Amino acid sequence: MRTALNNPFQPGSDVVPEIWAGRTAQLSDWRDVLRPRLEAGLFERGRTILGEPGLGKSSLVRRIANEAERQGDWVTPQIRIAVGSDPIKRLAAELLVIADKAGLSTGRETRLTRLLQRVESIAINGVSLALSPSEGQEPHSALTEMLVEIGRVAIGRGTVVLIHIDEIQNIDDERTLSQLLIALGDAITRIVEVDVPGVGRLERSLPIAVYLTGLPEFDEASGARKGATFTRRFATTVLAPLEDDDLRTALRPLVIDGWEVADGEGGFARIRMQSSAAEAIVDLSRGEPFLFQLAGQKAWYAGRGDVITYDEVVRGWREAQAEATSHVERILDRLPSREREFLEAMADLQPSDRTLTKIATEAGFAKSTDAGPPSQRLDRVRGIITRGKPYSFRHRALEAFLTSDWPDVE
Ligand SMILES: Nc1ncnc2c1ncn2[C@@H]1O[C@H](COP(=O)(O)OP(=O)(O)O)[C@@H](O)[C@H]1O
Ligand SMILES: [Mg+2]
Missing domain, CATH: 3.40.50.300 (P-loop containing nucleotide triphosphate hydrolases)
Incomplete structure (x- = not known):
């Protein structure tokens, strides 16, 4: 049976989670x-x-x-x-x-x-x-x-x-x-x-x-x-976000063998996860370790059966949405306004149009050289973007938040 006591997912700071991914x-x-x-x-x-x-x-x-x-x-x-x-x-x-x-x-x-x-x-x-x-x-x-x-x-x-x-x-x-x-x-x-x-x-x-x-x-x-x-x-x-493959690998023990929990009657049971459910968790977390734990935790609580289903992941995520939003907003809010404007402008452009000049214009910077320092810091100091040709997001949750309806799910 899935309970709070045997939930292996653990969002929250400073804990080493039982379900570990990558790094x-x-x-x-x-x-x-x-x-x-x-x-x-x-x-x-x-x-x-x-x-x-x-x-x-x-x-x-x-x-x-x-x-x-x-x-x-x-x-x-x-x-x-x-x-x-x-x-x-x-x-x-x-x-x-x-x-x-x-x-x-x-x-x-x-x-x-x-x-x-x-x-x-x-x-x-x-x-x-x-x-x-x-x-x-x-x-x-x-x-x-x-x-x-x-x-x-x-x-x-x-x-x-x-x-x-x-x-x-x-x-x-x-x-x-x-x-x-x-x-x-x-x-x-x-x-x-x-x-x-x-x-x-x-x-x-x-x-x-x-x-x-x-x-x-x-x-x-x-x-x-x-x-x-x-x-x-x-x-x-x-640190960069985790790779989807790392998250997938971390969930494999649940998908393949199941996660061993006490069954409440002195024995053990195994909680399994549908592979479509695992895939949904990977997709929703966007490489964010915190969101990964959050999605997993809520899915675990969304039902009581021995198998965590795709529907339970979606239902759980609805419960998590507000927290997922504030997690990303907290990251955005910490940014100096220039950097935030830069990111928002970048998100408004088509991926192939994300060049320094176009982003600077879109952001309304007076000169495109004004975009230099914030873009450098977003890349080198924060690891949020990559200044390639074109520029791209490394922080996939920020990208999803600024360019789509995520974290909303239908
Ligand atoms: N490699 C990882 N795999 C799975 N979950 C992780 C991993 N690293 C961190 N987490 C989870 O992410 C959340 C945030 O981790 P934390 O170490 O507190 O972040 P930070 O110190 O960077 O703010 C915690 O819930 C933690 O359990
Ligand atoms: Mg910390």
Whole structure:
């Protein structure tokens, strides 16, 4: 029986859904590049993953972090930055937890004890009050040293440290942002010497992976705010919507074998999905992970039988329409007016007519060069369009919303 308790679809932020789709490039980057290289002592940049709301940035890194934790790596929870909160304080507190795991807090070395005290004071007082000027040290250096100590223990244990800072665009204070990025950046670029039995002393990097996630606006933070070395220390990816094939593949277990649920009588039942129903969910979601979960969740609730039907998907989606609309409107509303006008003008033109000049005219821009900056940002910073010949939409839900009746279904 389909109930709220066994519904595997989960719209909402910050959860790793049971029905997972795609993102294979990013998952394999962790499994096949980042983690193995860090474990081997090779340098790897931190990862910055940006994208419009609902594209699955937080879920992606939580999934990677969960996988890492199952392997025995030391991971922080999602360090979610609220506007006006102090990220340095949060990071310090999480590093103390990891230091404890690493056994550092029980050490007797005076140097370590003092370092822990400094980090504790940062965790309590935050960035501004943490250190009196007489101590002559910026908070970032204490955090870096803490990371280095943790990293050294991690080397001995063959484990990797994963730090996840989310909603990074919310750090609006310049000094705080640069403190944070320097603390993390100095740790991942630090070279340490280790004794390798039978080989001797070797230089290596620390096994520390840093993931920063947030809205594309983070990319606008000027070079000065982020520090000149930022791009040498962090590699940035802008997430695109999921491919239809990824969504299809994610639904296959439901279509082929059915999804196992408790039948309420101590046994198990399998909930299957008609392939036409799966196809309808794929079509309605337009590559948006959030809408995919929403469509699935509502379809699950739209009936009680062992098979999710096409009609149930449509009925469920009617319930979801208002939310789907506000999801897309939220993305549009966040855009600066120039960018929004650009998109609307682009949507009003036939796909083959979408050239920079024609879009600029359609948008009523005085000169076609005025369309340059917004179109660049929509492409490079936000990943909403592709400036090909002609221009096209990468964000398929926005395209559908601006060019058709979607999300309305008949
Ligand atoms: N790869 C994925 N496959 C299926 N659903 C996903 C995937 N990534 C995210 N989701 C779902 O999409 C919604 C939004 O994800 P979230 O990570 O909160 O987005 P963001 O952090 O980019 O705003 C959540 O309901 C989540 O379960
Ligand atoms: Mg998020």
